[in-house]
Amino acid sequence: MYDNENVCARGSCSFHVELVMVDGTALPAVYCGDACADFAWLKRGVESLEPSREKAEALQNINALERLLNGRTDPFAVGPLLGGLYG
Numbered sequence: 863m864y865d866n867e868n869v870c871a872r873g874s875c876s877f878h879v880e881l882v883m884v885d886g887t888a889l890p891a892v893y894c895g896d897a898c899a900d901f902a903w904l905k906r907g908v909e910s911l912e913p914s915r916e917k918a919e920a921l922q923n924i925n926a927l928e929r930l931l932n933g934r935t936d937p938f939a940v941g942p943l944l945g946g947l948y949g
């Protein structure tokens with residue numbers, strides 16, 4: 863699915879991911895930073911909603927957010943989107 867596992871898993875993001883230590887082994891993280899991880903979580907949530915006006919508005923917000931993330935020149939130019947609201 864991704865031709866380079868060291869690139870952020872958010873489809874339109876091409877930043878490389880950091881290595882994270884898991885049980886003493888350095889493994890590539892899935893996303894380049896909190897903003898992409900939060901974005902993916904938000905997008906999954908919105909896409910799982912039943913079709914409605916609220917969903918359409920939420921999708922517009924998601925698209926605007928995606929453009930913001932795509933415009934970054936640094937993966938940490940945008941911080942966590944959810945401020946620790948989950949996990």
Ligand SMILES: [Zn+2]
Nearest residue numbers: 870875894898
């Ligand atoms: Zn990313």
